Amino acid sequence: MAVLDRHSKGIIPYLPEEVDHFEQEVKRFKAGEIEPDAFMAFRLKQGVYGQRQPDSQMIRVKIIGGIVTDESLDALGEVAARYAPLNRGHVTTRENIQYHHVPLEDMADLMRLIGQVELTSREACGNTVRNVITCPLAGICKTEPFDIRPYMAAYSRRFVRHEVTQAMPRKFKTAFSPCSSDCAVTSMHDLGLIARIQEIDGVRRKGFEIRVGGGTSIMPKLAPTLYEFVPVEDMLKVCEAVLRVFNQANELRRDRMMARIKVLVNRVGINKFREMVEEELKQLWAQEEINIEDYLWEDEGDVPAPDPGRPLLRRLRPGETSSEYTRWRTSNIVEQRQFGFYGVYVKVPQGDLSSQQFHALADITRRFGNRRAMLTAEQNVLLRWVRQEDLYDVWEELDGVGLGEGGVHEITDVTSCPGTDSCKLGITNAMGLGRAVAAAVQGYDDPLVQAMHVKISGCPNGCGRHHIADIGFHGASFKGDEARQVPSYEVFVGGQYEGGATQYAQRIKVKLPAKKVPEAVQRIVAYYAAERSESESFKEFVDRVGPKSLEPVLADMSRSADKFNMDSLPLYMDWERNVLFNVERGEGECAV
Amino acid sequence: MTYIVTEPCIDILDKSCIDACPVDCIYYDEGSDRMVYIEPGECIDCSACVPVCPVDAIFAEDLVPDQWKEFYDINVKWFEDKGAIRGRVNEIHPIGTPPVNPLPA
Numbered sequence: 001m002a003v004l005d006r007h008s009k010g011i012i013p014y015l016p017e018e019v020d021h022f023e024q025e026v027k028r029f030k031a032g033e034i035e036p037d038a039f040m041a042f043r044l045k046q047g048v049y050g051q052r053q054p055d056s057q058m059i060r061v062k063i064i065g066g067i068v069t070d071e072s073l074d075a076l077g078e079v080a081a082r083y084a085p086l087n088r089g090h091v092t093t094r095e096n097i098q099y100h101h102v103p104l105e106d107m108a109d110l111m112r113l114i115g116q117v118e119l120t121s122r123e124a125c126g127n128t129v130r131n132v133i134t135c136p137l138a139g140i141c142k143t144e145p146f147d148i149r150p151y152m153a154a155y156s157r158r159f160v161r162h163e164v165t166q167a168m169p170r171k172f173k174t175a176f177s178p179c180s181s182d183c184a185v186t187s188m189h190d191l192g193l194i195a196r197i198q199e200i201d202g203v204r205r206k207g208f209e210i211r212v213g214g215g216t217s218i219m220p221k222l223a224p225t226l227y228e229f230v231p232v233e234d235m236l237k238v239c240e241a242v243l244r245v246f247n248q249a250n251e252l253r254r255d256r257m258m259a260r261i262k263v264l265v266n267r268v269g270i271n272k273f274r275e276m277v278e279e280e281l282k283q284l285w286a287q288e289e290i291n292i293e294d295y296l297w298e299d300e301g302d303v304p305a306p307d308p309g310r311p312l313l314r315r316l317r318p319g320e321t322s323s324e325y326t327r328w329r330t331s332n333i334v335e336q337r338q339f340g341f342y343g344v345y346v347k348v349p350q351g352d353l354s355s356q357q358f359h360a361l362a363d364i365t366r367r368f369g370n371r372r373a374m375l376t377a378e379q380n381v382l383l384r385w386v387r388q389e390d391l392y393d394v395w396e397e398l399d400g401v402g403l404g405e406g407g408v409h410e411i412t413d414v415t416s417c418p419g420t421d422s423c424k425l426g427i428t429n430a431m432g433l434g435r436a437v438a439a440a441v442q443g444y445d446d447p448l449v450q451a452m453h454v455k456i457s458g459c460p461n462g463c464g465r466h467h468i469a470d471i472g473f474h475g476a477s478f479k480g481d482e483a484r485q486v487p488s489y490e491v492f493v494g495g496q497y498e499g500g501a502t503q504y505a506q507r508i509k510v511k512l513p514a515k516k517v518p519e520a521v522q523r524i525v526a527y528y529a530a531e532r533s534e535s536e537s538f539k540e541f542v543d544r545v546g547p548k549s550l551e552p553v554l555a556d557m558s559r560s561a562d563k564f565n566m567d568s569l570p571l572y573m574d575w576e577r578n579v580l581f582n583v584e585r586g587e588g589e590c591a592v
Numbered sequence: 593m594t595y596i597v598t599e600p601c602i603d604i605l606d607k608s609c610i611d612a613c614p615v616d617c618i619y620y621d622e623g624s625d626r627m628v629y630i631e632p633g634e635c636i637d638c639s640a641c642v643p644v645c646p647v648d649a650i651f652a653e654d655l656v657p658d659q660w661k662e663f664y665d666i667n668v669k670w671f672e673d674k675g676a677i678r679g680r681v682n683e684i685h686p687i688g689t690p691p692v693n694p695l696p697a
Contacts, residue, residue, distance in 0.1 A: 218638065218639055218643060254655065255655055257639040257642065257652065425638075427615065459636075459638065460614055460638050474614065476615060477614070477615045479616060490614060509611070583634070585636040
């Protein structure tokens with residue numbers, strides 16, 4: 001094993017020879033010297049996906065834990081400008097950055113550009129250990145028992161390019177939560193780790209609760225606990241045993257739709273699964289030491305910048321009393337554990353950042369933070385180490401590039417997957433609906449309504465995380481007049497993911513035309529606002545009245561499609577489209 | 593690709609799959625059919641129907657068990673000639689024979 005630098009810029013080493021090889025394989029593929037399927041499996045392992053549009057590709061840059069620096073933000077912005085025709089990158093719900101519509105021929109150069117800042121797309125796709133996510137407050141959070149980032153990085157370093165993880169039955173998604181609030185939503189992951197402290201023989205030891213076998217899509221499962229406490233020193237070995245058990249479960253390879261680890265855990269039960277892990281820990285590989293110290297990564301730069309000595313108190317500037325700033329100041333700022341410093345959430349509509357915005361964020365972290373930010377699973381960005389006296393300046397800068405909107409993590413902060421804009425599996429245009437819903441829910445001032453989450457996926461798989469939303473939607477279709485297809489959505493209510501008690505939303509029996517969804521959200525909100533008891537959250541409300549009680553609220557909209565004519569035409573078209581809707585779904589590449 | 597409904601559906605007709613299908617591609621005629629059929633041109637291979645079937649009757653087309661291979665044609669051809677397919681279903685699984693898998697209690 002190569003010695004890993006504990007203080008390197010990147011967590012996963014960038015290997016130039018891997019990109020040279022990729023470039024050669026592209027040439028061989030273009031020359032017809034490699035079979036398409038073999039090339040597809042190869043390119044997926046390097047993070048390159050096919051798209052709905054046959055001539056272009058998507059590349060997913062793996063950002064472990066969403067950790068970025070000013071340099072990486074600049075490089076990501078440069079990629080958007082040079083290689084992405086739409087001049088933008090997309091923050092995903094897995095804390096990656098994706099670029100769409102990139103020609104295959106440009107990929108190697110793109111990889112070299114991000115390689116300069118030690119980022120890689122290696123194993124961002126395919127049946128591998130995918131990007132690991134965490135809470136953006138890791139390291140600055142008031143409630144975390146210890147900083148999990150070195151261990152999260154160690155996990156990624158151990159299992160990316162590892163011989164056991166190169167062709168597993170299916171992809172494998174991991175989350176590390178810094179505290180019991182479980183902001184990384186470990187329960188919905190293949191493998192989830194939550195920081196714990198346990199006193200053993202009078203010594204306080206760092207460790208993790210380990211959960212395994214969660215997942216969403218068409219078979220939602222919450223991950224049961226494999227171990228209540230595993231000391232950090234043993235964490236890699238236990239995780240490796242889990243991965244080896246998964247990799248050896250060849251019966252999973254028969255049907256790719258039933259090949260995630262949740263299927264195995266659900267079938268045998270967590271106790272039997274634990275026995276399998278313990279049997280695995282007796283094997284030869286486990287007799288060798290895996291020293292966590294060899295894999296740790298620490299970000300020495302994630303500390304306050306030297307105090308520039310700007311005055312704490314100064315004359316109020318005119319914008320400082322504006323409602324926009326006041327709103328932002330209330331919703332988007334979080335006090336760090338470190339006194340006097342703030343984390344600043346940047347609300348990124350639908351996760352799309354232009355090249356200019358990437359550079360602006362880099363610049364802001366240089367001038368007002370300490371060159372550090374985190375991408376979040378809510379498709380936003382968190383700037384770290386901002387001093388109180390600089391908050392207004394930061395807002396002004398953000399506002400100047402269209403990123404000054406308040407209400408982060410609120411009802412207006414709608415999550416959506418890329419949908420039919422680019423994804424082969426998409427049924428509907430989730431991005432377009434996301435924008436329409438966000439516009440329809442502006443202006444609520446009831447804090448309990450503001451606290452609701454709306455999440456949209458373009459298909460049942462759930463990249464938009466609709467399973468954990470207060471109100472979630474996934475793309476569908478039904479037949480309207482003359483058996484014409486109507487773009488539509490299935491509706492889910494009552495999910496929860498904050499505060500450590502993850503619960504999946506339940507589907508209600510209505511199917512809404514896509515164009516009616518914004519109004520449907522307004523109706524649900526109005527019903528909740530009118531019927532709820534004092535201080536009852538939406539999720540508590542749904543638990544009390546039952547999801548079914550929401551069906552009559554939307555019943556008249558369900559499967560409603562007017563007679564097909566010029567007036568009803570928009571109903572037969574998806575959001576932001578001007579052609580009649582038709583379900584077009586390609587072969588997925590996830591399992592190749 | 594498409595998904596295929598096989599013999600265990602006959603006389604069970606649970607219809608959970610119809611409820612789960614996001615694109616309404618599962619059909620049957622009330623009173624005339626003993627099982628449901630997936631329209632292969634409309635199926636998007638999402639497999640949402642598979643885990644909800646109480647009698648494990650639905651398979652991806654390349655995973656249909658050997659003894660039920662004929663159900664590929666049965667699914668496809670029902671959309672062309674319902675009468676013929678109903679007759680064939682009655683031959684394969686005569687009326688009055690118990691279902692392949694009983695509904696779970």
